[in-house]
Amino acid sequence: MRLILKNxxxxxxxxxxxxxxxxxxxxxxxxxNGFTENLMxxxxxxxxxxxxxxAFIIIGLLVALFTPGYEILVSQLYSFMGSLISxxxxxxxxxxxxxxxxxxxxxxxxxxxDEGLA
Amino acid sequence: xxxTDDLFLVSRVILFDDRKAFDSLVRKYQGGIRxxxxxxxxxxxxxxxxxxxxxxxxxxxxxxSFKGSARFSTWLYRIAYNxxxxxxxxxxxxxxxxxxxxxxxxxxxxxxxxxxxxxxxxMESLKVLKEEERIAIILFYLEDFHYDKISDIMKCPVGxxxxxxxxxxEKLATYxxxxxxxxxxxx
Numbered sequence: 503m504r505l506i507l508k509n510x511x512x513x514x515x516x517x518x519x520x521x522x523x524x525x526x527x528x529x530x531x532x533x534x535n536g537f538t539e540n541l542m543x544x545x546x547x548x549x550x551x552x553x554x555x556x557a558f559i560i561i562g563l564l565v566a567l568f569t570p571g572y573e574i575l576v577s578q579l580y581s582f583m584g585s586l587i588s589x590x591x592x593x594x595x596x597x598x599x600x601x602x603x604x605x606x607x608x609x610x611x612x613x614x615x616d617e618g619l620a
Numbered sequence: 621x622x623x624t625d626d627l628f629l630v631s632r633v634i635l636f637d638d639r640k641a642f643d644s645l646v647r648k649y650q651g652g653i654r655x656x657x658x659x660x661x662x663x664x665x666x667x668x669x670x671x672x673x674x675x676x677x678x679x680x681x682x683x684x685s686f687k688g689s690a691r692f693s694t695w696l697y698r699i700a701y702n703x704x705x706x707x708x709x710x711x712x713x714x715x716x717x718x719x720x721x722x723x724x725x726x727x728x729x730x731x732x733x734x735x736x737x738x739x740x741x742x743m744e745s746l747k748v749l750k751e752e753e754r755i756a757i758i759l760f761y762l763e764d765f766h767y768d769k770i771s772d773i774m775k776c777p778v779g780x781x782x783x784x785x786x787x788x789x790e791k792l793a794t795y796x797x798x799x800x801x802x803x804x805x806x807x
Binding site: 517522529540548608 | 792
């Protein structure tokens with residue numbers, strides 16, 4: 503009984519490998535050939551948000567520079583780095599600020615990179 | 621591009637309606653989605669391209685409902701699966717899709733007709749399968765999804781997916797054996 507089951511499993515594994523090899527070798531590779539471009543034209547009109555992102559960045563930077571915000575930001579980033587160097591748990595504020603700044607920087611880099619500015 | 625990149629692009633589309641980010645997602649997944657529909661329609665390029673476009677437009681419109689816990693590809697194929705069934709329902713009174721495969725290639729075939737002619741054996745072999753078996757086989761062997769992801773896409777238990785795959789494999793082996801494909805050693 504065990505031998506029959508073993509044979510069954512082996513047969514299944516062989517079939518699996520052969521089918522996989524056959525279908526993979528016959529897999530169609532589909533090039534874009536204008537599909538994406540055509541699709542993008544069919545999307546609903548874009549919301550004009552681009553200028554808002556840059557407006558908020560500039561406003562945010564100005565507010566931070568002329569208020570204690572800038573100092574708080576820098577001190578929390580230093581505090582985060584200091585905690586890591588001394589193997590201590592950073593404060594919640596430091597973690598939130600560091601994560602926000604990192605995420606914002608990556609987001610900004612991605613947008614400017616896509617637009618060919620970076 | 622990894623899953624993290626996908627999440628990043630998705631968040632850009634949701635937050636800023638960033639078309640370039642959506643463009644990148646479409647370019648990444650168009651090949652797989654179009655191939656999925658191409659196999660489901662037995663090589664009908666016009667229908668498969670239309671269904672692919674519908675899938676991506678729906679994905680764009682409902683992107684906010686995407687939960688980061690699932691993979692973006694799984695979520696996208698789930699939409700494609702639903703789009704296919706909606707299309708089937710709308711075509712119910714007309715010719716079944718099995719009869720639709722031999723239709724003339726459409727004007728918007730984006731240069732894939734030659735490859736389909738080369739791939740006619742695979743298209744023909746898929747006709748011996750029941751629809752659920754065919755979808756499971758396509759997702760497993762041609763789109764490289766694992767059981768649990770196929771289960772998420774088809775919204776049925778993993779055990780059922782394994783049954784579909786097992787039956788599908790048996791039928792394909794018999795088909796290839798009958799068609800004289802011993803040289804590929806299948807069956």
